[in-house]
Amino acid sequence: MKSPAWLLLGAVFAYLIACSTISFSRSRAYDSIKIGDGREAVVSAFGAAGPVELPDKPFTRYATSPCAGCRERVWFENRLSLDTEAWSVEFDEHDRVMRKTAWHSP
Numbered sequence: 270m271k272s273p274a275w276l277l278l279g280a281v282f283a284y285l286i287a288c289s290t291i292s293f294s295r296s297r298a299y300d301s302i303k304i305g306d307g308r309e310a311v312v313s314a315f316g317a318a319g320p321v322e323l324p325d326k327p328f329t330r331y332a333t334s335p336c337a338g339c340r341e342r343v344w345f346e347n348r349l350s351l352d353t354e355a356w357s358v359e360f361d362e363h364d365r366v367m368r369k370t371a372w373h374s375p
Contacts, residue, residue: 284349291347292354298345299356299371308364311343315356318343322357331355331372339367 298314312318322328322342327335331353336342339359347354352374359368 287349291349295345295347295354295356296371299369302358302366302369304366304368306366308360311358311366315345315358319346320344332357336368340364 295315301314302311320328320330320343322332322336322344324335324339324341328342328344331344332342336357336359338361340362342357342359345356345358353372354374355372357370357372358366359370361367
């Protein structure tokens with residue numbers, strides 16, 4: 270009877286560690302990105318992007334309006350988080366960071 274309880278406790282612990290690790294690493298990547306950085310710097314910091322949003326096709330999972338004046342907005346998510354946790358980076362026509370945003374549930 271004790272074995273299933275330990276397995277459940279271990280699974281919960283592993284989930285919390287994984288979620289926290291993603292959150293910490295993405296927050297550090299977000300902090301390292303500066304306005305004017307190129308796409309290479311963003312990919313180097315975050316890794317591969319998740320969803321890519323174009324101005325005429327907003328990604329409404331987090332944002333309520335499309336990016337203003339950007340060529341595209343790329344998203345980096347913590348899908349393990351029980352609340353909203355994502356980071357977005359908006360690029361101009363020269364593939365330079367023009368805006369970045371951290372999205373967290375209130």
